Amino acid sequence: MELELFETLGISLGLGLLVGLQRQHDQSQLAGIRTFPLITLFGTISGFLAQDFGGWIIAMGILSLAILVAVANFMRSRAPHVDIGLTTEAAALLMYVVGAYLVLGQVTVAVAVGAVVAVLLHLKETLHRIVAKIGQNDLRAIMQFVVISLVVLPVLPDRTYGPYGVLNPHNIWLMVVLIVGIGLLGYFAYKIFGQKSGTVLGGILGGLISSTATTVSYARRTKDHGKASSMLAALVIFIASAVSVVRIITEVAVVAPSTLPTVAPPLAALLLLMLVLGGILYFFKGSAKDSMPEQANPAHLKTALIFGAIYAAVILATAFAKDQLGSSGLYIVAVISGLTDVDAITLSTSRLMQVGSMEPANGWRLILVAALSNLAFKAGLVGVLGSRSVFMKVALLFGIVLAGGLLVLWLWPENFQVPFINLEAKQI
Incomplete structure (x- = not known):
């Protein structure tokens, strides 16, 4: 049981590092190589707690994360020439849910979703070029x-x-x-x-x-x-x-x-x-x-x-x-x-x-x-x-x-x- 717990935490950490690496490389001002692993681990720990105390733990966790992201964006908006988007914010919320799903759902699905998130973030320029060609x-x-x-x-x-x-x-x-x-x-x-x-x-x-x-x-x-x-x-x-x-x-x-x-x-x-x-x-x-x-x-x-x-x-x-x-x-x-x-x-x-x-x-x-x-x-x-x-x-x-x-x-x-x-x- 203890080995499975650490295996789940390791997968959660790896997925967070993968997405965080991409966001850091893209020079995101909101979350990067350190923040995303913390977010995913937060979701995983919430999933473990939800098994004993109920699903409200996960709901409160995602609400807390949403408030944290909103406050961070508000503080950034006070600085001049700040372009606040929604991509990193949406990725942060999704990776929290992926972390929780590692515990409560199927590991393969959670890993696949995390990998897809990283790929979608990385293909930003390519996807924009494709969309630009669509008439x-x-x-x-x-x-x-x-x-x-x-x-x-x-x-x-x-x-x-x-x-x-x-x-x-x-x-x-x-x-x-x-x-x-x-x-x-x-x-x-x-x-x-x-x-x-x-x-x-x-x-x-x-x-x-x-x-x-x-x-x-x-x-x-x-x-x-x-x-x-x-x-x-x-x-x-x-x-x-x-x-x-x-x-x-x-x-x-x-x-x-x-x-x-x-x-x-x-x-x-x-x-x-x-x-x-x-x-x-x-x-x-x-x-x-x-x-x-x-x-x-x-x-x-x-x-x-x-x-x-x-x-x-x-x-x-x-x-x-x-x-x-x-x-x-x-x-x-x-x-x-x-x-x-x-x-x-x-x-x-x-x-x-x-x-x-x-x-x-x-x-x-x-x-x-x-x-x-x-x-x-x-x-x-x-x-x-x-x-x-x-x-x-x-x-x-x-x-x-x-x-x-x-x-x-x-x-x-x-x-x-x-x-x-x-x-x-x-x-x-």
Whole structure:
């Protein structure tokens, strides 16, 4: 018991020193390397006392600290040219609570919160620069994602409707939140790097946001710039398509983690082929540079509704095909769905695998067929919208990948698995 007490006090002292070091380095006038450890230890001692005398001890402690901070700020305000903020004050109150939570709650949570406080304080300039780059459209994107994820999702009923009992509004919208979140991550990465993003980074960001939109954008640019841009455009389009395979594997990992030992290896084999081809293409691209075209906000409510409708239609079509046509009908759905949006068929198949309605050995084949269908569709877009030069390059690259994908479908061992660490997760 005594050893645990000193261990808790040691953690409290360490967290206080961590935050105090950052505040001292930032030249805070209110609290620094000595004050923050005292505050955190104050909270920890209050937590120990609260176990015997009740929670009012902690309440009185935080009230006393708040009065102490207010008095200190009042005294400082009498001096000329003093800028009194709230960051250090808020950190002091929070670290007191962290100190108390070390005793009354979970140590790992308290340590994580203390570390996050230190990191947030340290990243002041970086966060300010990021905020300075956020325009009205970017703020709208954030607010729209909040509406999509935190307003719409909680009110949707978590029960099945419609034929075959497969349409669950809550689960459908949860998939919408996942896809919009991935797109929004890529969008803000693009906003941070902007036009400075090079060819490889442009392809990566394009794959995160939308590989199809990236294909359309770069294909159109080759009409204006001719052969000079065809190699770069082909490389960006190809990288974005490779990232879309990573995106597929990520979606499976989130929705159906238990199937990864079976599903991930064949998809990773296709990704490896694409990485090799992309490396060869990058070697021959020369020294030319390119900038990424302006990207649209992926968090529009209209975009979310469209994806939700597509996802629901794919779920319904999958259930219908399985009931009426058997396993062969599912491949027809995969080909058609992959033409427009490979995310929808990936998520619906992943859910079927997770709940046991489909074997993983069949699920990865459906997903791979949809991915190959999507590649063929994007090659067609390049042929219609781009120059002949970029189409020839993309057609060759995608043709090799399609051939490799068909070989994987044909030759991959039926029950092959990689012994991953058990990835049990809460079912989505």
